[in-house]
Amino acid sequence: SLTEKLNSVFKSLSGRGRITESNISDAMRDVRKALLEADVNYNIVKQFCKDVRDAALGAEVIKSLHPGQVLIKIVNDELTKLMGPVDTRIYFVSPGPTIILLAGLQGCGKTTTAAKLGNYLVSKGKRPLMVADDLQRPAAIEQLKVLGEQTGIPVYSEEIKDAVRVARNAIKHAKDSGNDVVIVDTAGRLHIDEEMMTEVANVAKAITPHQIYLVCDSMTGQDAVNSAKEFNERLELDGVILTKLDGDARGGAALSVKAVTGKPIKFIGVGEKLDKLEEFHPDRMASRILGMGDVVTLVEKAQEQFDAEEAARFQKKMAKGSFGFDDFLKQMQAVKKMGGLKDMLKLMPGLGGQLKDVDLDGSELKQMEAIVHSMTPKERRDPDLIDPPRRRRIAAGSGTQPNDVSSLVKTFKRSRDMMKAVSGGSFGGLKALFSG
Numbered sequence: 001s002l003t004e005k006l007n008s009v010f011k012s013l014s015g016r017g018r019i020t021e022s023n024i025s026d027a028m029r030d031v032r033k034a035l036l037e038a039d040v041n042y043n044i045v046k047q048f049c050k051d052v053r054d055a056a057l058g059a060e061v062i063k064s065l066h067p068g069q070v071l072i073k074i075v076n077d078e079l080t081k082l083m084g085p086v087d088t089r090i091y092f093v094s095p096g097p098t099i100i101l102l103a104g105l106q107g108c109g110k111t112t113t114a115a116k117l118g119n120y121l122v123s124k125g126k127r128p129l130m131v132a133d134d135l136q137r138p139a140a141i142e143q144l145k146v147l148g149e150q151t152g153i154p155v156y157s158e159e160i161k162d163a164v165r166v167a168r169n170a171i172k173h174a175k176d177s178g179n180d181v182v183i184v185d186t187a188g189r190l191h192i193d194e195e196m197m198t199e200v201a202n203v204a205k206a207i208t209p210h211q212i213y214l215v216c217d218s219m220t221g222q223d224a225v226n227s228a229k230e231f232n233e234r235l236e237l238d239g240v241i242l243t244k245l246d247g248d249a250r251g252g253a254a255l256s257v258k259a260v261t262g263k264p265i266k267f268i269g270v271g272e273k274l275d276k277l278e279e280f281h282p283d284r285m286a287s288r289i290l291g292m293g294d295v296v297t298l299v300e301k302a303q304e305q306f307d308a309e310e311a312a313r314f315q316k317k318m319a320k321g322s323f324g325f326d327d328f329l330k331q332m333q334a335v336k337k338m339g340g341l342k343d344m345l346k347l348m349p350g351l352g353g354q355l356k357d358v359d360l361d362g363s364e365l366k367q368m369e370a371i372v373h374s375m376t377p378k379e380r381r382d383p384d385l386i387d388p389p390r391r392r393r394i395a396a397g398s399g400t401q402p403n404d405v406s407s408l409v410k411t412f413k414r415s416r417d418m419m420k421a422v423s424g425g426s427f428g429g430l431k432a433l434f435s436g
């Protein structure tokens with residue numbers, strides 16, 4: 001699946017010690033391939049990969065602590081952008097009824113979606129009426145009636161062949177019976193054809209729906225996108241409902257529909273059952289496609305609190321041996337701000353080793369701060385100066401015990417020495433050290 005493919009691309013990327021511009025290019029070539037195989041429209045893939053590349057170079061992924069994950073976040077953001085923005089609210093008119101027309105090819109899920117949407121509206125306190133306006137297939141009316149019985153939603157139907165008349169009469173009926181929403185289920189064909197287009201366009205003209213939704217089968221990939229394009233030229237579409245996303249859908253349709261038609265996906269169908277309709281959220285869909293969920297949030301938080309430049313600065317200081325207590329304190333403060341991100345921080349050069357020894361609850365950090373603040377600038381730069389008299393003075397100044405001071409000095413020295421030993425080494429080496 002698309003998700004699996006992208007996952008393996010990113011996995012190979014994040015396993016790498018260093019990421020270069022050419023690594024990114026390689027990764028993007030794999031991303032491009034995965035998207036094309038998932039039936040995403042070619043032009044969209046091209047533009048998408050360019051956008052990601054630009055963003056990646058702009059964000060200086062190469063310099064960051066977790067290049068692979070930063071790149072994933074960029075891909076995630078670009079996917080979200082591609083599919084959004086979406087307003088999934090249905091705007092109701094007053095006086096009603098609010099008329100919703102469903103159009104789409106045969107088998108895409110219109111009739112099922114009519115009932116799902118009906119259910120959804122009932123849950124919002126509405127009193128919908130469903131209209132059996134597919135007069136092409138003999139069984140179509142019966143199918144909607146069955147769904148009506150299952151959901152308790154009334155169905156309007158007539159035994160005539162004039163879809164425009166049935167639709168008009170249904171609106172009248174809805175007004176008379178106090179239904180505030182009308183859902184019109186129409187006839188589709190297996191392929192785009194003129195007869196179907198004319199019929200649905202005539203129905204739309206006659207009843208001027210407040211919302212016209214195109215129902216699209218996501219399993220049909222590029223076909224779904226092409227049909228969406230044609231429907232969009234004939235009807236004033238307000239949005240798309242993408243069905244069968246629960247199946248082995250390759251996801252390409254979701255990524256292409258908005259870009260190709262300019263019309264947002266409003267809802268998605270994720271199962272045959274009548275409660276399997278969800279509002280569409282581009283960000284969730286992007287995470288689903290990437291199969292990454294929380295990683296993105298984690299990276300976002302970490303980036304906020306601790307930027308790569310600063311980490312690089314620390315490492316440079318370390319190499320020169322000028323890493324002092326002030327720097328140490330800064331790192332600790334950054335770590336504390338990140339709260340629950342301990343596991344992820346273990347991967348960060350320079351921080352993981354300290355985390356093993358220091359239990360970072362708030363009081364511990366406060367004590368650390370107090371001790372460091374009671375040191376003179378000279379002592380902060382050179383902990384070797386701290387002899388027993390100085391230790392007693394610092395303890396008194398910070399309201400701590402002399403052995404608190406010496407244990408902080410010890411922690412500091414140990415981390416500094418360890419980091420010095422490995423600074424300049426590869427990221428992989430650091431990782432091995434800290435996880436060992």
Ligand code: GDP
Pocket residue numbers: 104105106107108109110111112113188243244245246247268269270271272276
């Ligand atoms: P229509 O010809 O457009 O009215 O399509 P139908 O509503 O009759 O649906 C065609 C088939 O697709 C039926 O077997 C539905 O149960 C199935 N279907 C519709 N929506 C979904 C969905 O979201 N997920 C799955 N798995 N099946 C769906």
Ligand code: MG
Pocket residue numbers: 110111112134140185186
């Ligand atoms: Mg149908």
